[in-house]
Amino acid sequence: MAVTERISEAQTLLLVGEACSGLGEGASFTRLDWVRREFLAKLGFEPYPGTFNLHMGGDDWAAARRVMEREPGIAIAPEPGFCAAKCFHVVIGGCITGAVVFPEVAGYPPDKFEVISAVPVRQALGVNDGDSIAVSVVC
Numbered sequence: 001m002a003v004t005e006r007i008s009e010a011q012t013l014l015l016v017g018e019a020c021s022g023l024g025e026g027a028s029f030t031r032l033d034w035v036r037r038e039f040l041a042k043l044g045f046e047p048y049p050g051t052f053n054l055h056m057g058g059d060d061w062a063a064a065r066r067v068m069e070r071e072p073g074i075a076i077a078p079e080p081g082f083c084a085a086k087c088f089h090v091v092i093g094g095c096i097t098g099a100v101v102f103p104e105v106a107g108y109p110p111d112k113f114e115v116i117s118a119v120p121v122r123q124a125l126g127v128n129d130g131d132s133i134a135v136s137v138v139c
Helices: 026-030 033-043 058-070 121-125
Strands: 012-020 052-055 074-076 085-092 096-103 112-117 132-138
Touching: 012 058, 026 033, 033 074, 033 085, 085 112, 096 121
Parallel strands: none
Antiparallel strands: 012 052, 012 132, 052 112, 074 085, 085 096, 085 132, 096 112
């Protein structure tokens, strides 16, 4: 059998963001049955209710964002009335696995990095708003 197509290797983006509070909408969203099913089937875990948010900025973030926009990521198919999303696996603080979720909706803040995980990330890491947190993104 001959190899006719080269599959690109995954790349890891190393970033640092600033922990910040969200709008409080993540908890109700991650409790929806269809969301839980999609995340379990496609990401391999049931999300803890809520999201962990980071504020991103600077040249490294701009470059990483361009890479993630080009990559297919993991598509989350919505039920009617909801928007689609693209996800990438992440490791937060060097030890907690999860996924970053980019909702495909107009007006989503370009500096927002919204993470879902099976555990409450903020509590597990003892993080407060304003703390710098390292994140690895697998594309």
